[in-house]
Amino acid sequence: MGSVLNVIKIGGNVIDDEEQLHIFLEKFAALQGKKILVHGGGKVATRTAAGLGIEAKMIDGRRVTDAPMLDIVTMVYAGLTNKKIVSLLQKFDCDALGLSGADGNSIKAVKRPVREVDYGYVGDILVDSVNTLSIKKFLEAGFTPVFSAITHNGLGQLLNTNADTIASALAVSLSKIYDTRLIYCFEKDGVLRDVNDERSVIKSINPDEFEALKSAGVIYEGMIPKLDNAFHAIGKGVKNVYIGNALNLHLYQQGEFGTCMLAK
Amino acid sequence: MGSVLNVIKIGGNVIDDEEQLHIFLEKFAALQGKKILVHGGGKVATRTAAGLGIEAKMIDGRRVTDAPMLDIVTMVYAGLTNKKIVSLLQKFDCDALGLSGADGNSIKAVKRPVREVDYGYVGDILVDSVNTLSIKKFLEAGFTPVFSAITHNGLGQLLNTNADTIASALAVSLSKIYDTRLIYCFEKDGVLRDVNDERSVIKSINPDEFEALKSAGVIYEGMIPKLDNAFHAIGKGVKNVYIGNALNLHLYQQGEFGTCMLAK
Numbered sequence: 266m267g268s269v270l271n272v273i274k275i276g277g278n279v280i281d282d283e284e285q286l287h288i289f290l291e292k293f294a295a296l297q298g299k300k301i302l303v304h305g306g307g308k309v310a311t312r313t314a315a316g317l318g319i320e321a322k323m324i325d326g327r328r329v330t331d332a333p334m335l336d337i338v339t340m341v342y343a344g345l346t347n348k349k350i351v352s353l354l355q356k357f358d359c360d361a362l363g364l365s366g367a368d369g370n371s372i373k374a375v376k377r378p379v380r381e382v383d384y385g386y387v388g389d390i391l392v393d394s395v396n397t398l399s400i401k402k403f404l405e406a407g408f409t410p411v412f413s414a415i416t417h418n419g420l421g422q423l424l425n426t427n428a429d430t431i432a433s434a435l436a437v438s439l440s441k442i443y444d445t446r447l448i449y450c451f452e453k454d455g456v457l458r459d460v461n462d463e464r465s466v467i468k469s470i471n472p473d474e475f476e477a478l479k480s481a482g483v484i485y486e487g488m489i490p491k492l493d494n495a496f497h498a499i500g501k502g503v504k505n506v507y508i509g510n511a512l513n514l515h516l517y518q519q520g521e522f523g524t525c526m527l528a529k
Numbered sequence: 530m531g532s533v534l535n536v537i538k539i540g541g542n543v544i545d546d547e548e549q550l551h552i553f554l555e556k557f558a559a560l561q562g563k564k565i566l567v568h569g570g571g572k573v574a575t576r577t578a579a580g581l582g583i584e585a586k587m588i589d590g591r592r593v594t595d596a597p598m599l600d601i602v603t604m605v606y607a608g609l610t611n612k613k614i615v616s617l618l619q620k621f622d623c624d625a626l627g628l629s630g631a632d633g634n635s636i637k638a639v640k641r642p643v644r645e646v647d648y649g650y651v652g653d654i655l656v657d658s659v660n661t662l663s664i665k666k667f668l669e670a671g672f673t674p675v676f677s678a679i680t681h682n683g684l685g686q687l688l689n690t691n692a693d694t695i696a697s698a699l700a701v702s703l704s705k706i707y708d709t710r711l712i713y714c715f716e717k718d719g720v721l722r723d724v725n726d727e728r729s730v731i732k733s734i735n736p737d738e739f740e741a742l743k744s745a746g747v748i749y750e751g752m753i754p755k756l757d758n759a760f761h762a763i764g765k766g767v768k769n770v771y772i773g774n775a776l777n778l779h780l781y782q783q784g785e786f787g788t789c790m791l792a793k
Binding site: 313316317318336339340341342343344345347348349351352353355356360361362363364365367368369370399402406408415417419420421422423 | 577580581582600603604605606607608609611612613615616617619620624625626627628629631632633634663666670672679681683684685686687
């Protein structure tokens with residue numbers, strides 16, 4: 266097995282807070298070895314859309330991406346947010362390379378088929394979506410890829426794609442080449458046994474414990490798809506999946522970061 | 530001397546016309562050998578800014594880039610326009626890689642000093658602005674860099690930078706490694722002896738002829754800085770500089786494209 270690769274995903278809560286973003290990026294830059302950052306959107310897209318008189322449409326918590334909204338998310342995710350992050354990482358001596366899935370044909374997706382709901386220009390990741398050859402070239406050349414949540418279909422169409430899923434797909438595909446770990450950053454210190462007690466972080470969860478915690482209602486709502494993604498990735502070759510607070514990333518290489526999802 | 534490199538710049542007129550953009554990109558994709566595309570902005574930035582209630586400020590034909598306008602041009606140039614171009618090039622089997630100057634630390638600029646006019650977050654390119662090592666890595670790995678006109682200062686600040694100047698700086702710096710040609714695409718078939726006659730293209734111009742054509746008023750206004758840039762590049766190692774119609778790019782490798790600027 267090759268060298269270690271850390272795939273790290275940050276969400277809107279960190280991106281929307283300039284100070285938190287700086288703190289996180291400085292810690293990310295300090296992380297040794299090969300790494301990839303995947304970032305979601307944040308409120309700027311919704312705000313920009315509103316400013317332009319385009320209403321954000323959500324169905325079951327998912328953004329419906331019509332043509333004007335695709336332009337907005339492409340602008341904000343792949344443009345403003347991605348380049349801000351890249352320029353800050355360069356400041357912190359991390360040779361970041363901002364990418365969408367179209368760049369280097371890194372991630373090809375398929376427009377989600379219209380069934381009950383037409384999600385518009387939303388891309389679903391397939392098994393062979395990730396171009397490991399391209400991404401390996403970037404990593405081996407010493408760059409740190411920074412992915413926005415925009416992909417393409419290979420036929421000239423950009424697609425809006427869930428950032429958690431991109432992170433998971435990257436980690437799974439690259440685990441064939443690298444000893445890969447996946448780290449989901451969010452606003453809590455980890456999976457909490459008691460949602461009101463930040464100190465109640467569960468150190469590790471195996472699949473059986475995950476089922477038990479779901480049944481007991483300890484893990485619920487938005488955490489369920491996150492952890493589903495995590496265990497899916499472990500089943501497909503990713504070494505470990507962590508979930509924890511973006512601002513604690515410095516604890517990761519000390520083995521003290523968040524909750525670790527285990528294979529068994 | 531190494532292999533041939535073509536650095537090609539397109540402006541807003543092509544970018545703003547979806548049909549023309551497709552035609553141009555298909556021709557660009559078909560161009561053999563190593564190549565770099567540099568694109569300017571177009572009207573989308575101004576339109577987006579207007580939609581958001583931000584007024585575009587111009588002084589002597591140059592955009593004044595205050596903080597909100599920097600966000601807009603970063604969104605539009607490095608996001609929407611860049612990723613649209615990259616995804617279309619991928620469709621045409623060109624392995625495009627969209628870049629700002631921050632990505633791979635490719636182009637570092639210096640914020641223009643405030644003298645009579647404060648241009649805001651505008652970046653000036655210096656002699657050592659271009660990171661030829663990074664760009665060589667991309668080219669040698671088989672990627673086609675596509676640069677938007679956004680750079681950074683290495684300290685976390687993005688900067689709006691003139692696309693003609695970026696193209697010229699890239700060509701000059703990379704001429705130390707590659708047998709480099711620079712091609713400015715615009716809406717005319719070349720430098721015209723008679724502005725009303727598209728067939729009056731001047732085949733070649735040397736520096737003496739340039740001076741004579743300026744004195745005679747044949748070359749005037751916006752063409753002067755373009756050709757100044759061109760002759761500057763030739764003086765610094767670029768093999769040839771061409772100026773011609775984006776839609777005629779297929780004629781380039783037949784030696785039939787636009788006006789060629791000669792060293793002597």
